[in-house]
Amino acid sequence: DPGKEGHGVSAGEGKLPLGGERRPSSCLVGLGKPHTNNTMASNAQDNHAPLRAQDGKKDEDDEEDFEYSPFHGIEKGAVLQEARIFHAAQTDSRKCQQVLTRLLYLLTQGESFTKNEATEVFFSCTKLFQNGDANLRRLVYLIIKELPPGSDEVIIVTASLMKDMTSNNELYKGGSIRVLCRILDSSLLQQVERYFKQAIVDKAPVVASAALVSGLHMLRENPDIVKRWSSEVQDAVQSRNPMVQFHSVALLYQLKSGDRLAISKLVSSLTRGNVRSPLAQMMIVRCVARVIADSQAYADQERPFYDFLESCLRHKGEMVIFEAAKAIVELNGVTEAELAPAITILQLFLSSSKPVLRFAAVRILNKVAIDHPMAVSNCNIDMETLISDQNRSIATLAITTLLKTGNESSIDRLMKQMSSFMTEIGDEFKIVVVDAVHKLNAAGKHAEPLGAPLEEVVRRFLSSDDLAEAKQVAVFLCASRYLDLIQGEGKRDRIVRDLLGVFHGKLAHAAPKETGNVLGSLARMRVSPSGEVLKDVLSSFLGSLAEAQKRQISQCLVGAAKLGLDLSGEETNAIMDRYWEEESSVNTWHVGGLMWALSRLNRRRNVGARIADGIPRLLEEFVGCMRTSGGEVNPIHVSQALQGATVLQARSQGDRERVAQNVKALVMTLAGNPGCNSQVLANSLASLRKLRGGLGNIFDEETTKEISSLFGRLARSQTPKINELAQAISAVSELGLSIDPAVLELALEKALKGFYGSTEANKAEFGCPSLSKIIFSASKMEGIRVVSQDLRVAVVHAYEALPVEVQQRARGTKHARDDRFRILNHSRAFLKAEVVAA
Known part of the structure; x- marks a missing residue:
């Protein structure tokens, strides 16, 4: 990362400061068996002990079965003792580097230092400024950055850093600048501000880059100070050094990021300017993409700076080409005409000899194929050759892209290759392919189900002796999304139980x-696993x-x-x-599901008053997620949030005004979403009824009007169930809404049709209580007398035709008796008086 220190612990010369040979990264984390070689552990603390055997050769037998780290066996106490050598009159540079390296290792591994220990180490390190060794000085800079001093200690080290900052040594100047930006507060920063300005226009690239990157860091805490450097940063843009040019463009963009007009002017000047650095050009492309996104141009309008993006597709730098292509395909409302030049360039990279270019090209095309499959279909021939690519990441992306862009015949051809392809790729890639084919089935592009190949993949996971992380992830993915595709009596349930058994055996290593x-x-699947396992x-x-x-x-x-599952009140509170x-x-799916779960747990008295008081906060979080989602919110999530809000009725009034505003936002979202099914509408109306009962009248005139419209949409839906209609009629009746008699008549007709179209068992289970609820609730509505008399009589007759024993079986003896009394009491209001007399 060019924006970071650039000199790691390795001191940049191919060897560790410890003096040992450079090891693979996997050797730097203390790998090995419990029976660690004691000699090596002690050598880690011995400054003079070599990392090789005394004869200069590695112990081959030990090397074969044991990987070790040069940091293995390091202890904080021992290292702090060794740090006392910093106080020596004549410091040994090599020994000091070794101790500093160990201290940095302990800090990066999360080892905590007490305030006294940190202060002692810090003061000891300041004495090393007297040593002129360059590598030692760089390590001192790193340790000061990792142990940020207090306000009193800053003054002590600032003098030494300022001396380095004004020296002629470029390495010292760059390093000291990076440290000063980390430790200085705003008051001290003003005193040394002029040195930062001078460093920005310094002829040495390492110094200028250090100052510019420091400016990016300081902009977060001291924006007013950094904004005064605009002139110097503007001059740095003209630098011939690619890295300086990149950092200056990045800082200049951040300085003006809060002003759209300023950003637009900056982009205009940079696109016409002499910026040759590929990294800087890439940054300008990102700025242009931001300006285009902020302009919110319609598809038929010319986008600002689009010509510049198109010209960057012909840049000699590959990173600039890919950044421009990525910016074009991510434009809002991008058309296929605008996509064409980017796709043409990406198609050329599909046949590149460099794997990274092939991967980048197919990954972008894979993303474009989601919304514009026809635009990518011209690349299908090139992508088919990538199925046999040695890099399986490229092959997997190619085949999933082809599944999105192909027609019926090409998809059939791909499905025939699938079995051999699935045996060649790793399990983590199988998950991606299974996902793509699952979406293909869901979209109706392929007639044959995926159950057989999916079952084969899951069985492979279960039969493997070594359940790696990828297989574990596959267990979760398959359990939650795909297993419904597996056909055969009881087959899916057995596989789910097997998967759960595998997972149960790994519980000791499972994270939340x-x-x-x-x-x-498991909650989304109709499976009954063992209660003990759950x-x-x-x-x-x-x-x-x-x-x-x-x-x-x-x-x-x-x-x-x-x-x-049983959760005590204390456990629910802790969660x-x-x-x-x-x-x-989180998103609306998570918050909506959580609120629904709390409403269900509340029925079991597992939700205390403390959690109920937090419901308004959850409701507000849901609305916030809804507004920032950037797309259409799933109405099921909205219904779940409304159901969760009903916990308020029995626990806490909360902030009624805030709740009313958030509930209104949910109602408006449902009203504007054409994808609401009858179940969502019925559940939402029932929840609104409960909210009114618990909090009083919190709905304004606009909200009440939209709630009435929700009932109308339910009545006009294709096949609403009788219990959904009964639930909705009960809700609007108790809410006191004025319903159009024609809509109410339509709802009654569909309820009667649903009743006679159901089985005898459903008539007893759903029809009996639903008809009872309809007659009881509709009898209190103003428009009921305008509804067809024959229809009302037919509803009552349908209820009366049910045998008493059926009602008793469905509702219990007491409830059935109460229902019949309720019908007798409210039939006069539901039917005209003369009809009852007759």
């Missing part, structure tokens, strides 16, 4: 991500709750609510406390 996902996946999974999640993220908490509670203290991102 795994346990939470498994519970959420309890163990839930216990494992609770045991590692401190590591859980918000989305995993949502999955866990959804699983617990749907699978009927929600962790949810609020955790800061990871």
Whole structure:
């Protein structure tokens, strides 16, 4: 990363400061068996002990079965003791480098230092400024950055750093600048600001880049100071050094990022300027993409700077070409005409001899194929040759892209190649291919189901002796998304139980991500796994709750609510406390599911007043996710959020005004979403009824009007169920809404049609209580007398025709008796009086 220090612990000369040969990165984490070679462990603490045997040769037998780290066996106490050599009158540069390297290793491994230990190490390191060794000085800079000093200590080290900053040594100047930007506060920064300005226009690229990158870091905390450097940064853009030019463009963009007009002027000047650095050009392409996105041009309007993006497709730098192609395909409302030049260039890279270029090209085309498959179809011949690419990542992307862009015949040809292809790729790639074919089936592009090949893949996972991480991930993916495709009586359930058994055996190594996902996946499937296994999974999640993220908490509670797992009030409180203290991102799916789960747990009295008081906060979080989603919100999630909000009715009034505004936002979202099915509409209306009952009248005139429209959409839907219509009629009746008599008549007709079209068992289970609820609720509505008299009589007769024993079986003896009394009491209001007398 050009924006970082650039001189790691290795001191840039191919050898570690410890003096040993450079090892692969896997050797730097203390790998090895429990029976560690004691000699090597002691050598790690011995400055003079060689890392090779005394005869200068490696111990080949030991090398074969044991990988070691030069840092193995390091202890903080021993290293702090060794740090005392920094106080010596004559310091040994090599020994000091070794000790500093060990200190840096301990810090990067998360070792904590007490305040006294950090202060002592810091003061010891400041004495090393007297040594002129360049590599030692670079390590001193690193340790000061890793141990940021307090305000009193800063003054002590600032003098030494300022001396380095004004020296003639470019290495010292660049390093000291990077350290100063990390340790100085705004008051001290003003005193040395002129040195940063001078460094930005310094002739030495390493010094100028250090100052510019420091400016990027300081912009977060001290923007007012850095904004005064605009003139010097503008001059640095003209530098001939590619890295300086890149850093100056990046800083200049950040300085003006808050002003759209300024950004537009900057982009205009940079696109006409003499910027030759490929990295800087790439940065300009990103700035142009930002300007185009902010302009929000319509498809039929000319986009600003689009010609510049198109010209960058002919740049000699490959990174610039790919950045321009990526910017074009990600434009809002991009047309196939605008995509054509980018796709043409990417098609050329598909036959490149460099694997990284082939991978980058096919990855971008894979993304374009989601929305514009026809535009990518011209590349199909080139991509078919990539199926046999030695790089399996490229081959997997190629075949998944072809599945999106191919026609019926080409897809059939690909499916025939699938069996041999699946045996050649790793399990992590199988997951991607299975996902692509699953989407293909869902889109109706292929007639044959995926059940057979999917079953073969899952069985391979189960029969493997070594369940690697990729296989574990596949278990979660298959359990949650694909197993419904497996056909055959009881076959899917057996596979799910086998997968769960495998997972149960790995519980000791499972993190909240795994346990939470498994519970959420099982909740979405109609499978009855062992209760003891589920309890163990839930216990494992609770045991590692401190590591859980918000989305995993949502999955866990959804699983617990749907699978009927026992959660005490204390456990629920602990889970929600962790949810609020955790800061990871969530979407409407996670928050809606969590609110639904809390409403279900509330029925079992597992939700205390403390959690109920947090419902308004959850509701607000859901609305926030809804507004930032950038796309159409799934109406099921909105319905779940409304259902979760009903917990308020029995627990806490909360902030009524805030709740009313957020509920209004949910109602408006449902009203504007044409994809709401009858179940979503019925559940939402029932939840709104409960909210009104718990919080009083929190709906304004506009919200009430939209709630009425939701009932109309339910009545006009294709095949609403009788229980959904009964639920909705009960809701609008209790809400006191004014419903158009024609809409109410339509709802009654569909309810009667649904009743006579159902089986005898469904008539008893759903029809009996639904008809009772319809007669009871509709009798209190104003428009009922305008509804057809024959229709109302038919509804009552349908209820009366049910034998008493059927009603008793469906509702119980007491409820059945109460229902019949309710019908008698409300029939006069539901039917005209003279009809009752007759």
